Amino acid sequence: MFDPWTLWAVLMVAAAILAIAMLFVWWMTPTEPALAHWAGAMGMFVLGIFCASLRGQIPDFASVELGNSAMLAAYGLIWTGMRRFDRRATRMIYVLIAPAIFVVLCQLPPLSVSAVARVVMVSVMIAVLSLFSLEQLWRGDASASRARTAMFAILAIVLALNLVRVLIASSQIDGDNRVTLFSDPSVAGFGLVALALAIFLCFSMVLMVRERTEMLYRSAAQRDELTGLFNRRGFMELSLATCLSGGPIAVMILDLDHFKAVNDRYGHLAGDRVLKLLAQVLRENLRQTDIIGRIGGEEFAAVLPGATVGIARQAAERVQRGLYEGAAQLNLGDGSTPLHCTASIGLAIASMPVGATVTEIEIRLQALMARADGVLYQAKSDGRNRIEVAPAEPVAITL
Missing domain, CATH: 3.30.70.270 (Reverse transcriptase/Diguanylate cyclase domain)
Known part of the structure; x- marks a missing residue:
């Protein structure tokens, strides 16, 4: 049986390494600002998991509101990163909308008293943000790029898992009204799935940037500089x-x-x-x-x-x-x-x-x-x- 704490600790370390690696790629490719958004997303994943894993050891506001808000911000950054990658206008305030809504709702019933309601709300919000990213990927023609297709598939899995989590939300809460993801070995496999998805997601992001760079070089070699037609x-x-x-x-x-x-x-x-x-x-x-x-x-x-x-x-x-x-x-x-x-x-x-x-x-x-x-x-x-x-x-x- 998996040790849940070890799994989530490994996930945090892996996400932190991925965030640093993404920042390094952005430093090497400063013309692609989407990488900064995606590096920020990995950082938010680390913060969210860290806060949630310390439930009962730190104030509830930090473990519940701050932890889940960080997770929502991560998916918001994935979406804004996709918009920047496709050269569409975006604002960082978009990233803060879902976390702000969640924090406000947590002050009101039923979220203020029910962990099940909070799980359902977070899962629905993540599903919506994933849907936004999927829409942006589709609008940019996901079939035109293997890396883009892979990212579409990964986010579709994330969307499906969160919709499933809505249906089984009550089974993820223990008698102390706390989420069992970080304490029950029987559900620790979720951490393994999350680790795999995070790794594949980051590889897809970097490969998308690489594909674009190769396409630009190939296009420059095939184009006439004066007229813009093919040479x-x-x-x-x-x-x-x-x-x-x-x-x-x-x-x-x-x-x-x-x-x-x-x-x-x-x-x-x-x-x-x-x-x-x-x-x-x-x-x-x-x-x-x-x-x-x-x-x-x-x-x-x-x-x-x-x-x-x-x-x-x-x-x-x-x-x-x-x-x-x-x-x-x-x-x-x-x-x-x-x-x-x-x-x-x-x-x-x-x-x-x-x-x-x-x-x-x-x-x-x-x-x-x-x-x-x-x-x-x-x-x-x-x-x-x-x-x-x-x-x-x-x-x-x-x-």
Whole structure:
């Protein structure tokens, strides 16, 4: 049989170590303030368990009101930490609301005289705070991150355990109107469960921060700094992943006409504004499922999954029109006539096989882009500001 005092003492020491470790991670990652909230939560767990375990040896206000308030503050800090992690506004006063309500209610019947009522109230409040955290995790798309999914599962377990505790509250109180968690060996297993949950919760928190950091570095390596679109590497990686699903694929290659003349006349800063304008036009006139990238100096590309020739050509026409109208509104500061800016576009369409290997799909994609690039230069040689579509022909595979 477990010794309850030893178990809860181990839990306190473990929570204290986790709090210190979380503070260390925050010191190493000062740009992630959520870690400070979660470190505070671990500290509040230690305070709450310490006060509750000394019931009968310290004043009741310290063991009951202060101990349970610390536990409520811990779950409040988990919630506010999630909000900070998701870059949502939060205030520390949110953490104090549940503890303040509990302290006030403890001065009134039935909480002032019934330990069962206090257990029920604390359990309900913890369940509500856990629900707030679960809602924030869900809003941030828990399925997008394994660590976030793990944290969602852990808090769901916490929610379920506290709802169960509401149902069995009367069995957790002894004849002296005190909670038996710290004295009855038969329920000491709760401490073991709490220790496991605390450890897994902290690991999930740290892994969430690590995943975000890795994602930011990966995103920076795949993005063009000027336009914010994918660079060639990011564009090819995502396009390849999309093509692996199979089905119709349209590739659009765009090149700004007479871009060197814009740089020579207006300067490179003006040229950068034109590049940003084209990036914005592409975002506004292509679908959210389309992949857009800047693959060269003034050369852009887009992959349109599921697009037919008609859909791809309509999209290209919208881009040309948007660029022409947007450029005319650019104020380049020379007081002259509006900027006349156009783009030549090459289109190629093919159907990617389902179940093909990565190598096969990569070869097909590169061949498809080569066909689009070929008709792009045909559009330029035929007078520019044109849209040319590559003839429908199978993409040869050479392994």
